[in-house]
Amino acid sequence: MGFLLFDRRSLTMLLILSELIFWLPNLKSEETLDSLLQDYAFRAFVRPKTGIVYNGSVPSNLTGIKISALRLRSGSLWARGVETYNEFEIPKGIIVEPYVERIVLVYQNLANWSASYYSLTGYTHLVPVLGLLAYDASNLSAKNLPELFIRSSGEKPISIRFQNVGLVPDGSVAMCVWFDLQGRVNFSNVELGNTCLVSQQGHFSIVANYTDVRQIRTKNSKATWLIVGSVLGGVVLVVVMVLVVMWIRKYMVKKKMGRMEREAEVGEALSMKSVGNVKAPSAMGTRTQPAIEHDYVP
Template identity: 35%
Template sequence: MGHHKWLQISWLFVSIMFLSSLVQSSQTYDHESLEDLLCKQVNKDIVNPKTGVFYNISLPSNYTGMEVRVVRLRTSSFYKRGVNSSFFNVPPHVVPQPIRKRMAILYENFGNWSSHYFNVPNYTMVAPVFGFVAYTSSGNSFMDNEKMNLVITQGNPILIHFHHVRLHEKNDTPICVKFSDSGNLEFNNMTKPYVCETYGTGHYTLVVPIPKELYNKRQSKRFTIWWILGFVLGFVGLVVLILLLVTLVKAAKKTRIKKLERNSENGESFDTFWIGETKLPLAPTIRTQPVLEND
């Protein structure tokens, strides 16, 4: 009986692990939580920051392939000169709001993590997702929790350069996509080959439409995954229900036996004996002693 129970528990554990692996394979991560983690990592790594210096942030090993850089600027210098990095070019006369003495800019290259944190339905990303986020900066920390908006006053947009674009069909011209904080997608055409324009901070990439054959194949794969998930969930639920019913039956049986034992204690006492795990009353074979009669 014990061996059979262990087999049931082991099979249930394997089913749950298989189910969790399927869920993780189709999971989309939350980039807002990631940015909170990055802010804490930046404030932890950079103790005595220098203004105008770019810092590469070391990430945990489970984020291999992702690149993060930060820079601290005076808002007056940012307004006069703008700032350039390998992916983003911010022109002069951009006003950060709210007005603060200093600001910090977080640059993100999601690399091979792009598809885990972002998704564009019916499109394929042909470039990594780049993030460009501005934060207030104070003397106590490199980056505060308060984000900043950028207001462009003279019409020159921010340029985003995608240097590494995956191969795609020649007839498919990549489209610029912005992922807003609200979850909306904004589509725009490229102004130059692999260059996008924007008027604010956010996360950006290049996409091309998914071919119909590939789209149907993905839909079929998604349906198969959800069918397997449903089957495993249903089977695990059935096993749990059966185990629960067995437990309830055993509990009811023990309760009934205890009630019989209590009732027997109030009447004539009997000896007891055990059959397996069950305790039963034992009546003597001879209730009264025989008396011999004299002729």
């Protein structure tokens, strides 16, 4: 029984370890992801030729990410640049530090993994994160290579033309974002609606600040409620004024009726007599009898 218990525990631990190993790339940092993608990009070189783009494959647990590799001479990169490398346009005058004879430019498209590795609080990605990293090409079987430092000499920047840029939320502004190799985040303006201009290698995207959108919606909501409150307040005031006027009129009528009743009670009542089928008030008999003013009778 003890052996079986030990065996079950061992089997459980083995299953847990296998799961961790299988999903390990998902738990790694950006730097380790770059090393992993560098390894798989270099595997795409079969009988490599300079200046040809080779598309690589990624592990099944990173499905969606696209990678490719391009081998170049440093001198050629300086003199001619690269007219088109997927979304990147690399001008001439690129400096490579430290200098090596040949370099490999590894391209990354993180697709649905963009927010997992390069999330920004308060921002949403409008396009996938794209990476451009340079490595020494002297050993195409090497792993965990350090990145070379490439930068534009200043004559013309590196251009990134993103495809299928998402809609910018109302009230927000699209911004280019650049994640450098030191982990710093830099922002710049979007050119022509889908283009970012950069001077160095790294990871790039277009983002929008959705915090501003929430603030604008909150302000609009407050303004709406203020208008609604003002309108309702005005309506209530009008209703109150109408009721007051009606009460005053009713009070005045009631007061007038009371006065008339009091005057009627003080005055002399008239008797009612029938004239045919109609009853009408009738005055009492004359109180003062007529008298002749003079005794002279003609």
